[in-house]
Amino acid sequence: MENVLSYMTFVPLAGMLAVMVMPRDKHEVIRWTALAFTLVPLLLGIWLYGDFDGSITGMQYVERHTWIETYNIQYIMGIDGLSVTMVLLTALLCPICILASWNIEKGVKGYFMLFLLLETGMMGVFCALDFFLFYIFWEVMLLPMYFLIGIWGGPRREYAAIKFFLYTLVGSVLMLIAMLALYFHGEPRTFDMLVLMERAPTYARSFQAWAWLALFVGFAIKIPAFPFHTWLPDAHVEAPTAISVILAGVLLKMGTYGILRICYPIFPVATQQFAFWCLAVLGTWNIVYGALCAMAQQDMKKLVAYSSISHMGYVMLGMATLTSQGINGAVLQMFNHGTVTAMLFLIVGVVYDRAHHRDINGFGGLASVMPVYTGLMTVAFFAALGLPGLSAFISEVLVLLGAWQYNQALTIVAASAVVLTAGYMLWMLQRVWLGPVNEKYANMPDLSARELVTLLPLAVIVLVLGIHPHAVLDLIDPTLLALNRTVADAVVVSAQLLH
Amino acid sequence: MTLPIANIEVLYPLMFACAWGLLVLTVEMFSLSRRFVGIGWLSALGLAAVAGISLSGQGAGEVFAGAVALDAFSVYFYVLLSVLAIFAVFLSMDYVPLAGIIHGEFYPLILFAVAGLLVMVSATDLIVMFLGLETMSMAVYVLAGIRKDELRSNEAALKYFLLGAFASALLLYGIALIYAITGSTVLGSVANAIASTDYLAADSLVLMLGVGMLLAGFAFKIAAVPFHLWTPDVYEGAPTTVSAFMATAVKAGAFAALLRIVLVALAPVMPDLSWLMWVLAASTMTMGNFVALRQTNVKRMLAYSSIAHTGYLLVGVTAATAEAGAAVLYYLAAYGVMNIGAFGVLAALTRRRHALQEISDFAGLGQNRPVLALVMSICMLSLMGMPPLAGFVGKFYLFTAALEAGYTVLVVIAVLNSVVSAAYYLGVLRAMYFQSADAEEYSPRPYLNFAVTAAAAVTVALGLAPSPVMGAASRAFSSIILGP
Numbered sequence: 009m010e011n012v013l014s015y016m017t018f019v020p021l022a023g024m025l026a027v028m029v030m031p032r033d034k035h036e037v038i039r040w041t042a043l044a045f046t047l048v049p050l051l052l053g054i055w056l057y058g059d060f061d062g063s064i065t066g067m068q069y070v071e072r073h074t075w076i077e078t079y080n081i082q083y084i085m086g087i088d089g090l091s092v093t094m095v096l097l098t099a100l101l102c103p104i105c106i107l108a109s110w111n112i113e114k115g116v117k118g119y120f121m122l123f124l125l126l127e128t129g130m131m132g133v134f135c136a137l138d139f140f141l142f143y144i145f146w147e148v149m150l151l152p153m154y155f156l157i158g159i160w161g162g163p164r165r166e167y168a169a170i171k172f173f174l175y176t177l178v179g180s181v182l183m184l185i186a187m188l189a190l191y192f193h194g195e196p197r198t199f200d201m202l203v204l205m206e207r208a209p210t211y212a213r214s215f216q217a218w219a220w221l222a223l224f225v226g227f228a229i230k231i232p233a234f235p236f237h238t239w240l241p242d243a244h245v246e247a248p249t250a251i252s253v254i255l256a257g258v259l260l261k262m263g264t265y266g267i268l269r270i271c272y273p274i275f276p277v278a279t280q281q282f283a284f285w286c287l288a289v290l291g292t293w294n295i296v297y298g299a300l301c302a303m304a305q306q307d308m309k310k311l312v313a314y315s316s317i318s319h320m321g322y323v324m325l326g327m328a329t330l331t332s333q334g335i336n337g338a339v340l341q342m343f344n345h346g347t348v349t350a351m352l353f354l355i356v357g358v359v360y361d362r363a364h365h366r367d368i369n370g371f372g373g374l375a376s377v378m379p380v381y382t383g384l385m386t387v388a389f390f391a392a393l394g395l396p397g398l399s400a401f402i403s404e405v406l407v408l409l410g411a412w413q414y415n416q417a418l419t420i421v422a423a424s425a426v427v428l429t430a431g432y433m434l435w436m437l438q439r440v441w442l443g444p445v446n447e448k449y450a451n452m453p454d455l456s457a458r459e460l461v462t463l464l465p466l467a468v469i470v471l472v473l474g475i476h477p478h479a480v481l482d483l484i485d486p487t488l489l490a491l492n493r494t495v496a497d498a499v500v501v502s503a504q505l506l507h
Numbered sequence: 508m509t510l511p512i513a514n515i516e517v518l519y520p521l522m523f524a525c526a527w528g529l530l531v532l533t534v535e536m537f538s539l540s541r542r543f544v545g546i547g548w549l550s551a552l553g554l555a556a557v558a559g560i561s562l563s564g565q566g567a568g569e570v571f572a573g574a575v576a577l578d579a580f581s582v583y584f585y586v587l588l589s590v591l592a593i594f595a596v597f598l599s600m601d602y603v604p605l606a607g608i609i610h611g612e613f614y615p616l617i618l619f620a621v622a623g624l625l626v627m628v629s630a631t632d633l634i635v636m637f638l639g640l641e642t643m644s645m646a647v648y649v650l651a652g653i654r655k656d657e658l659r660s661n662e663a664a665l666k667y668f669l670l671g672a673f674a675s676a677l678l679l680y681g682i683a684l685i686y687a688i689t690g691s692t693v694l695g696s697v698a699n700a701i702a703s704t705d706y707l708a709a710d711s712l713v714l715m716l717g718v719g720m721l722l723a724g725f726a727f728k729i730a731a732v733p734f735h736l737w738t739p740d741v742y743e744g745a746p747t748t749v750s751a752f753m754a755t756a757v758k759a760g761a762f763a764a765l766l767r768i769v770l771v772a773l774a775p776v777m778p779d780l781s782w783l784m785w786v787l788a789a790s791t792m793t794m795g796n797f798v799a800l801r802q803t804n805v806k807r808m809l810a811y812s813s814i815a816h817t818g819y820l821l822v823g824v825t826a827a828t829a830e831a832g833a834a835v836l837y838y839l840a841a842y843g844v845m846n847i848g849a850f851g852v853l854a855a856l857t858r859r860r861h862a863l864q865e866i867s868d869f870a871g872l873g874q875n876r877p878v879l880a881l882v883m884s885i886c887m888l889s890l891m892g893m894p895p896l897a898g899f900v901g902k903f904y905l906f907t908a909a910l911e912a913g914y915t916v917l918v919v920i921a922v923l924n925s926v927v928s929a930a931y932y933l934g935v936l937r938a939m940y941f942q943s944a945d946a947e948e949y950s951p952r953p954y955l956n957f958a959v960t961a962a963a964a965v966t967v968a969l970g971l972a973p974s975p976v977m978g979a980a981s982r983a984f985s986s987i988i989l990g991p
Binding site for chain 2: 032076077078079115118143144147148151154155158159165166169170173174177178181184185188191192
């Protein structure tokens with residue numbers, strides 16, 4: 009199974025080709041085929057979870073082939089503790105999203121083809137260890153997203169799609185420039201990230217600084233960090249439910265993943281230089297700003313979108329601290345936010361499918377109408393607001409523990425924002441699920457079996473990780489500690505090399 | 508009796524192309540139906556044979572005292588031009604009857620244009636190069652205006668002819684002035700003569716005037732700003748498959764000749780003129796892209812996009828290194844194939860005598876004609892520079908080479924231009940997929956559909972596995988800079 013990563017990446021692509029040759033009116037066949045081709049990566053992911061050795065800090069399951077010889081471009085795939093969580097998250101969310109897309113009736117064939125291509129792009133980004141390959145997957149993922157929002161989205165879908173596309177494209181271009189600069193910076197020329205990481209100490213301070221900033225803006229657009237976040241609420245509001253889940257669950261993580269995978273080990277000196285302002289301060293601002301914006305929303309989906317901005321702030325703050333708790337908390341938060349937000353969007357999707365609107369004030373008393381739904385909703389909502397015993401609590405506490413050792417003022421601000429989070433989550437809960445029953449929706453059916461299958465596994469993961477976080481922490485801890493050391497030692501090492 | 512010409516085999520592909528053109532013309536005269544697709548097949552067969560003959564004759568050397576060379580560079584372009592022309596022929600086999608073109612000369616004219624292009628790319632003498640350019644141009648002038656009853660087609664032909672004739676005159680005058688200074692028209696000798704004299708001295712003005720006129724003449728042919736104004740009108744008015752041929756094969760041929768002149772004959776002068784190429788490249792791509800943003804007519808948009816791509820290619824000419832030259836060669840192939848696909852889709856949507864023109868005409872194509880829409884998407888995305896398609900790899904090669912040569916600012920301008928271009932290429936995608944329209948009935952168009960699908964497939968393949976073509980481009984380019 010040494011090619012497991014290639015299988016996980018390209019099986020969905022094979023699925024896309026399989027769907028492509030099917031007649032377009034065979035909706036059921038297409039859906040089941042898409043589901044089957046996303047279940048393969050999930051099963052491989054489950055195997056990977058058992059087989060992955062968390063105690064190793066280096067890359068595992070490495071594949072290496074020459075691709076474009078003239079430019080020394082290689083096909084390198086491999087995962088370490090950082091990427092394994094993201095690969096697992098992607099493998100988990102994709103079949104769930106296929107199920108959540110079951111009631112798509114318009115252009116079924118195109119939808120599932122694009123979705124499968126999207127999964128290939130996402131998997132590839134998390135597995136690629138050649139910068140060129142990483143860039144290709146990054147761009148490959150952009151297109152299906154553009155179409156999925158632009159064709160199957162809400163009323164303002166065209167605007168949201170083009171905004172998403174152009175924002176990300178600007179980020180990609182900055183990334184491309186930094187990538188080419190790296191390529192020309194050292195002999196023999198290579199895009200191999202592992203080699204680039206070894207060369208890290210030889211990069212001059214000024215070069216590190218501008219390359220870091222170029223990459224950072226590219227990644228910050230994806231996170232999205234203030235002030236590059238404005239595409240997110242638009243994209244989320246217009247995107248169909250499953251695409252929102254992917255967007256918040258996986259795509260946002262690519263920003264923070266990129267910073268940890270590329271900026272940290274390749275430009276450690278610049279990372280130390282900019283961590284405070286660009287990651288810690290901006291992250292804390294994200295937490296507060298996102299929460300305040302969420303509080304003001306009338307649209308359930310927009311509220312969840314802003315809550316994502318807020319929660320991704322914890323990731324930025326955690327990784328900025330360069331402490332063992334902080335960085336572990338950040339990566340754990342990436343995983344937990346993936347599962348919790350996925351649940352939140354699915355929950356919004358359930359009422360939207362029934363009521364065809366998402367106005368928070370337009371419901372009331374759903375708890376007595378849909379008890380099973382309400383039970384699962386409670387898990388997700390309380391996880392999102394950081395209730396002890398649920399997964400997000402652990403990661404947020406770890407981040408705050410790390411942050412306390414780093415900067416106490418920021419920690420106090422970030423910790424206080426938890427109150428805001430509780431505020432907007434509970435306020436939405438109260439308006440939608442409690443109070444008198446809105447007669448219009450008194451007969452809304454409870455969750456269907458399909459909807460239950462999408463929500464239940466996520467709820468179980470949220471509960472299990474709340475009690476036993478080591479199920480993930482054991483995978484990531486050694487890798488992240490090594491990464492921390494690389495950055496922390498960088499100043500010393502580069503000083504030695506330059507003299 | 509034996510011909511007193513050494514190395515006559517160098518000319519075999521050329522002679523074959525001319526002879527085949529005459530043969531097709533003759534066969535066509537006796538064919539009963541004016542819409543006989545066999546003529547198209549016959550032309551395609553001849554073009555394939557040209558490619559085959561040139562491949563087998565590679566390295567045959569020079570003929571006519573170094574006036575024509577069949578080096579790796581020539582062979583690369585012989586094959587590329589043949590392939591592009593075959594694509595154009597296949598597109599035309601359905602398009603010609605649809606557009607109501609009933610003139611039998613259509614295919615022979617394409618073959619004669621190709622013959623002219625072959626002379627042009629393999630010429631190592633300025634006069635012979637001019638000869639090839641004129642042969643090609645004459646054929647293309649007629650092709651542009653072949654729809655005699657169509658006003659726009661007439662306008663296109665007249666405009667192209669008048670401006671083209673003017674450009675030719677400039678070119679010829681430039682050649683004369685260069686001859687006056689260097690005493691030769693053979694590229695290698697011109698280079699030696701310039702290198703051995705102090706060209707900055709007394710005669711510098713005459714030489715620079717000659718170089719300037721030569722470059723201006725070529726700028727017309729490759730549609731570089733400020734000599735680009737004919738392009739949108741001509742591409743719009745000419746029959747769509749002729750526009751496809753002009754935008755790809757003719758441009759490739761003109762760039763080949765330009766590379767030979769700039770990097771061989773004028774090599775000693777070029778370091779002092781790189782600023783000129785820089786300005787030409789930057790203004791061409793910026794102008795092309797920004798004007799394309801405002802177009803609602805797809806053919807005009809593609810014309811401005813082709814101007815923008817001239818700008819990208821000029822980035823490689825500016826850098827003037829071995830890598831940059833190879834990148835230009837690769838990009839010409841990538842650009843040719845993806846543009847053939849784009850124009851081909853336009854041709855495939857022709858209604859009776861009426862080509863689809865407006866972007867809004869593409870509405871609903873994703874629903875009604877999914878394969879054509881997919882082909883168009885691949886071509887648009889490749890033109891935009893999306894990985895992993897040919898256009899991305901080509902831009903990557905070009906821009907890395909330019910970066911390596913130290914043209915950082917130019918590369919940044921080029922990259923920003925690519926972002927701008929995304930806006931108008933996406934406009935087509937938006938119309939195809941985000942808007943809907945009623946399906947229309949189309950007559951079956953097997954050749955067109957085959958050709959555009961093949962073009963899209965090659966675009967993908969060139970992006971995923973660029974190494975073979977890049978290797979050939981690299982060998983081809985080194986054969987002209989190491990040659991003389």
